[in-house]
Amino acid sequence: MKKRILVVDDDSMNLTRTKIILGKEYDVLLADSGIEALVKLKGGKVDMVLLDIDMPGMNGITTFERMKEFAADIPVIFLTASGLEEDVHNAIKMGAVNYLKKPYRPQELLKRVAQEFEEL
Numbered sequence: 001m002k003k004r005i006l007v008v009d010d011d012s013m014n015l016t017r018t019k020i021i022l023g024k025e026y027d028v029l030l031a032d033s034g035i036e037a038l039v040k041l042k043g044g045k046v047d048m049v050l051l052d053i054d055m056p057g058m059n060g061i062t063t064f065e066r067m068k069e070f071a072a073d074i075p076v077i078f079l080t081a082s083g084l085e086e087d088v089h090n091a092i093k094m095g096a097v098n099y100l101k102k103p104y105r106p107q108e109l110l111k112r113v114a115q116e117f118e119e120l
Helices: 012-022 034-043 060-071 085-094 106-119
Strands: 004-008 027-031 048-052 076-080 098-101
Touching: 004 012, 004 034, 012 027, 012 106, 027 034, 034 048, 034 060, 048 060, 048 106, 060 076, 060 085, 076 085, 076 106, 085 098, 098 106
Parallel strands: 004 027, 004 048, 048 076, 076 098
Antiparallel strands: none
């Protein structure tokens, strides 16, 4: 059975692109907000989350904090376009397994996801 990855990003182009990149290897779920991500996490099995930091409403950091209340064992890779060192450091301190700076190359995304699954 394929591993299931939940991709959370408020940009529909990023969601589509990420699903195309990961879709051959993984079962990919999409959420365009932190709230939708939490609903999907509660609704079924997810093996990893790719989570955008900068989203309107509930940002990625807040989503991650709420997620940890009931799904602390699911690894999270943060996706960030901001490149703010502070955001990345905070995410790692909170327990994220890694991060990727957007825009990322398809091979880079596949490699990072595969590495994290190997380490589980």
